[in-house]
Every structure is written in structure tokens, then in C-alpha cells.
Amino acid sequence: MFNPNPAATGNCTIVFDIDEQKYLFVSESFYNLFEVSADHLRQNVDFLIGLVKPETFAGVKQLTEGLAMNESIQMTYYLEARQKQLTEKRTLATDGLTGHKIILSNITSALDGVRTPIPFSKPGMNEQFLNSLIDSQTNFLVRIDINGRFSFANRRFFKTFGYDEGDIIGHHFSKTTIPQHARLCEEVFMNCINNPGKINRLVHKKNAKDGSLYDTEWEFVSMTDDSGAVVEIQGIGRDITLQMQMREEALQIKDTLEALINNTRDHIWAIDTELRYMYMNQAYVEQITHLTGVRPYEGQYSYKHEGFSSQIIDEWTVYYNRALNGERYSIVSESIDPINGQRLYFEVSFNPIYTTAGDVIGAGCFGHNITDRLKIQKELIGQNQRLKNIASLSSHELRRPVASMLGLISLMDHEDFFNPENKEIIAHLFTVSAEIDTAIRLVVDSTIAK
Known part of the structure; x- marks a missing residue:
């Protein structure tokens, strides 16, 4: 059974083959309406299992088993976990193509349950009803005979790919398959022939009539006659072109981010x-x-x-x-x-x-x-310390002898240079000059990083 993505909420339709004990069709809105995944349908032959109270399920089952051919039962039940009340019109009918008994379930808003017969006044009416139901689906439905030729395609298939019935019916399925995927499609076809009842999944590109390509996702299963011989292959698919484009864009973004991160x-x-x-x-x-x-x-x-x-x-x-x-x-x-x-x-x-x-x-x-950053920070700290040392030397070691020099100069006899006292002052000036030279050397040494 095909696993479509959840679509808009509202009514939904389910077709169940009683003889084969499998679902033939499920509207996309089913998954949103019942808040379950496709695994729920794969694991349960009745979709209500686990969704309603046991006594409610037993009552629905009893009413279903009591249906006569072409009769319907309309019933209301409550989904406990979803806090939702729904009405289902369940009808027992015959598949005009295979002759199998089928249950048609149309689920809408809650109404009172009543029995109402459905008039099928002439042979083939059930098949017409099913084809109308099939054509209302948003998924593709095709049937392929054991020679690989299309025997049926629904309206959605023709509308999407632009073909007419004459272009498809009676032609081999390879007509809508690109050469690169031909072998893959052949393998799925042979698997269906050799494994009746087994679901075979396929993702491949299909050719439209105008030459454009569509990405599609399919589930194929073989259909058998009363003797168990495979008579046809049935496929249900959907257009995933937009999904694949979004996936490709996401992969490109991922690759870009990966490249950015790794660079x-x-x-x-x-x-x-x-x-x-x-x-x-x-x-x-x-x-x-x-x-x-x-x-x-x-x-x-x-x-x-x-x-x-x-x-x-x-x-x-x-x-x-x-x-x-x-x-x-x-x-x-x-x-x-x-x-x-x-x-x-x-x-x-x-x-x-x-x-x-x-x-x-x-x-x-x-x-x-941050090794280099810490190294620079260490150098800046050392430099700041050296500047502090220079400032300290300038303030104390250098200013003291300079002040002494200025004081000695002010004591000199500028009128009589040969005054004996000037000789003593000059001697002191030499001493102060040596102190200044020493202080200058300390400043110079402090500017050099060790």
C-alpha cells in the first residue's frame, strides 16, 4: 500500500480488499485525519484497531460482518487519544475487475449511524464507481499486464504527464521510463511477477509527453486470479519532483556549510x-x-x-x-x-x-x-611594565641629579669665572653629570624587552 504524505484535513476514502486482506486505496487526508502513519495500516487489517475503545471496535466489526452485498452502514465513533468524533459510511461491494469483495469506507464529520442500501442496478456499476473513486485521487494508479503493457491509468496520471489513453494503454511501460532507469523498472516488474502479494517500492524519473521529467515514488504489487496466477501488476505512485528539488537544495546548502566549516x-x-x-x-x-x-x-x-x-x-x-x-x-x-x-x-x-x-x-x-593572542597580550603587559619603569626612573633617578645640576649652576660666579669657588662647583657638576649618565642608561635598559 502506498504511503502518501499527510495532506489537508477533511473527509477521506479507504478501499479494503476482503479476499486479499489488504488496502487498495487510501486518501492522503487519512493520515492527517487519524493522526497515524502508514505503518499503522501495514500492521492492522482494520484501521480502527487501537484507535477506538474495544467495545466500539467489536460493535463496528459486528455491523460490518452483517452487511449484505451493496449495503452500507453509517456509524459514528470517537477516537479517544485524538479527542475526535468521526462518521464512517462503510459499504460492502464487488470489484468489477477482480470480482473480489471490497469494503468502501467514506469518513467525514460525525452523524448518527443508520443502515441505507446502495442501488447497483446494472452489471459493471461497481467498476464504474471504483473508477470514479480512483480518478478523484491525487495519487497515480496504473495497471500493467504480465507482458509489461499498460492496461489502465487514472486521470491524475494522464493529467500530470500529458498523455492521452491512446498514448499509454496497450504500450509497454518503458515508454514513460528514462533509459537510465529502465533496468531498475524491469527488476521491480519481475519481482512483482515472481513474488505475488509482495509490495515493491520504486523511485525513478518519468518522461512526460512534452519531454519534461518528473521524480516519482511508487509501490507495485501483483494481482492474482482465483488460481493464484499473476494477471496484472498494480502501481500506486505520486509526484515527488518538488520534494526532490527541495532535497537537492538542502544537500547543496549542506555541502556549502560543510565546505565553510571545513575551511x-x-x-x-x-x-x-x-x-x-x-x-x-x-x-x-x-x-x-x-x-x-x-x-x-x-x-x-x-x-x-x-x-x-x-x-x-x-x-x-x-x-x-x-x-x-x-x-x-x-x-x-x-x-x-x-x-x-x-x-x-x-x-x-x-x-x-x-x-x-x-x-x-x-x-x-x-x-x-589563542596562542598568538596570549603571546601578544603577554608582550603588551611587558611593554606596559617597561613604560612604568621608565616613568619611575624619569621621575626619581633622572630628576634628582638634574635638580642638583641646576642648583650648582645657579651658585656659580658668572661675573668672575676664575673665582676659586667656581672650580669646586665645576667638580660637583662632573659628579652630577655622571649620575645623569647612569640614570639615562637605566632608562635605555628598561626600554629593551628581556
């Missing part, structure tokens, strides 16, 4: 709740391999990496668990370059990864090499 020298990685690597960019892989000699890989337990010591593993286990408990924070991690012995410093931020429900499923980590 940065920052380290980016993520771990799950069991501390296993979920993702690592190229820079992180290369750095860990360089530091430890052991290359990390996705799925590996980070605390079992052979290149890390037990102390490092214990430290990082604590870091990871803090993030897994919902804390966002940063640390500075120190490593030793195994080649030159240089100390390396990395600023690492830890960020919890949440689901839409708010549960933590992992931690994202971002590491940035």
Missing part, C-alpha cells in the same frame, strides 16, 4: 549523551591527530581515545557533562606541541544541543587557537 581553522565538534563523537570538522581531526598521533573518528567514545591520558579524559568528561546538563560556558585549554614543545592554548566553548521538545541530546564544542 575554517577553528575546531568544531559535537558529542552525544554517551560522549561519542557525532561530528568533527577537518581542523579538529587534524589537530587531535597532530597532538596525540591517533586519528579520531565519528562514533568513537571521546573518553576512550587512545591518545589522551586518563587525567585529560577525566577533565574533559567533566566538561562534557556540564554541557549535557544544560550549562553554556567557555574554558582555556592548554596543550603541548609534540614536535617543538611549544605550549598551545585554545579557547573552547561548550553549548548544549536541544531537541524541539527541549531535551538535551548532545553538546556542540567550538575551539579557537
Whole structure:
């Protein structure tokens, strides 16, 4: 049975083959209306199983078993888990093509359950009713005989691909198959022939009449006669062109992001709740391999990496668990370059990864090499210290002898230069000059980084 995507809410139609015990048709709106997936139908021969109370289900089953051919029962039931009340008109009919007994279910808003006969006044009316039902579907329906020729296609198929009945009916299915996918389609066809009743899924491109291509998704199953011989292959499909285009765009965006992430020298990685690597960019892989000699890989337990010591593993286990408990924070991690012995410093931020429900499923980590930044900071600190020393020397060591010199000069006899006292003052000036020279050397030495 085909698994369409959920569509708009509202009424839906279900066709169930009683003889084959399988669903033939399901409206897209069924999944939205009942809030279930296609797995529910694959696992249950009656779609109401598990959705209504046991006593309600038993009553519906009893009414269904009591139906006469071409008679219907209209009933109302309540979906407990969904808090929803629906009305189903369930009819027992005959498939005019296979002769099998089928149940037609039309489900709408809640009404009172009553029995009403459905008049089928002439042979073939059931087939006409089914074809009308089929043509109202948004999915494709085709039937292919055992020679691979189309025997039927519904209105949606013709409308989408632009063919007329004369273009399709009686022609081999390869007419709408691109050469690259011909072998794949042949394999599915043969699997249906050789495995009656088994559902075979197929995703391939189909040719439209105007030459355009459509991405399609199909489920094929063989149809057998009373003796069990395969008489036809039935396929139900849908147009997934837009979905594939969106998927391709998403992959392109993903590739672009991957390229961007892997072209940065920052380290980016993520771990799950069991501390296993979920993702690592190229820079992180290369750095860990360089530091430890052991290359990390996705799925590996980070605390079992052979290149890390037990102390490092214990430290990082604590870091990871803090993030897994919902804390966002940063640390500075120190490593030793195994080649030159240089100390390396990395600023690492830890960020919890949440689901839409708010549960933590992992931690994202971002590491940035700050070795050069710390080196520059250290140099700036040293430079500032040297400037402070210069200021201190200028304030104390240099100003004191300069003040002495100015005082001695003011004591000199400018009128009589050969005054004996001038000789003593000049001697003191030589002493002060030596002190100034010493102070200047201290200033010069303080400007040079050691």
C-alpha cells in the first residue's frame, strides 16, 4: 500500500480488499485525519484497531460482518487519544475487475449511524464507481499486464504527464521510463511477477509527453486470479519532483556549510549523551591527530581515545557533562606541541544541543587557537611594565641629579669665572653629570624587552 504524505484535513476514502486482506486505496487526508502513519495500516487489517475503545471496535466489526452485498452502514465513533468524533459510511461491494469483495469506507464529520442500501442496478456499476473513486485521487494508479503493457491509468496520471489513453494503454511501460532507469523498472516488474502479494517500492524519473521529467515514488504489487496466477501488476505512485528539488537544495546548502566549516581553522565538534563523537570538522581531526598521533573518528567514545591520558579524559568528561546538563560556558585549554614543545592554548566553548521538545541530546564544542593572542597580550603587559619603569626612573633617578645640576649652576660666579669657588662647583657638576649618565642608561635598559 502506498504511503502518501499527510495532506489537508477533511473527509477521506479507504478501499479494503476482503479476499486479499489488504488496502487498495487510501486518501492522503487519512493520515492527517487519524493522526497515524502508514505503518499503522501495514500492521492492522482494520484501521480502527487501537484507535477506538474495544467495545466500539467489536460493535463496528459486528455491523460490518452483517452487511449484505451493496449495503452500507453509517456509524459514528470517537477516537479517544485524538479527542475526535468521526462518521464512517462503510459499504460492502464487488470489484468489477477482480470480482473480489471490497469494503468502501467514506469518513467525514460525525452523524448518527443508520443502515441505507446502495442501488447497483446494472452489471459493471461497481467498476464504474471504483473508477470514479480512483480518478478523484491525487495519487497515480496504473495497471500493467504480465507482458509489461499498460492496461489502465487514472486521470491524475494522464493529467500530470500529458498523455492521452491512446498514448499509454496497450504500450509497454518503458515508454514513460528514462533509459537510465529502465533496468531498475524491469527488476521491480519481475519481482512483482515472481513474488505475488509482495509490495515493491520504486523511485525513478518519468518522461512526460512534452519531454519534461518528473521524480516519482511508487509501490507495485501483483494481482492474482482465483488460481493464484499473476494477471496484472498494480502501481500506486505520486509526484515527488518538488520534494526532490527541495532535497537537492538542502544537500547543496549542506555541502556549502560543510565546505565553510571545513575551511575554517577553528575546531568544531559535537558529542552525544554517551560522549561519542557525532561530528568533527577537518581542523579538529587534524589537530587531535597532530597532538596525540591517533586519528579520531565519528562514533568513537571521546573518553576512550587512545591518545589522551586518563587525567585529560577525566577533565574533559567533566566538561562534557556540564554541557549535557544544560550549562553554556567557555574554558582555556592548554596543550603541548609534540614536535617543538611549544605550549598551545585554545579557547573552547561548550553549548548544549536541544531537541524541539527541549531535551538535551548532545553538546556542540567550538575551539579557537589563542596562542598568538596570549603571546601578544603577554608582550603588551611587558611593554606596559617597561613604560612604568621608565616613568619611575624619569621621575626619581633622572630628576634628582638634574635638580642638583641646576642648583650648582645657579651658585656659580658668572661675573668672575676664575673665582676659586667656581672650580669646586665645576667638580660637583662632573659628579652630577655622571649620575645623569647612569640614570639615562637605566632608562635605555628598561626600554629593551628581556
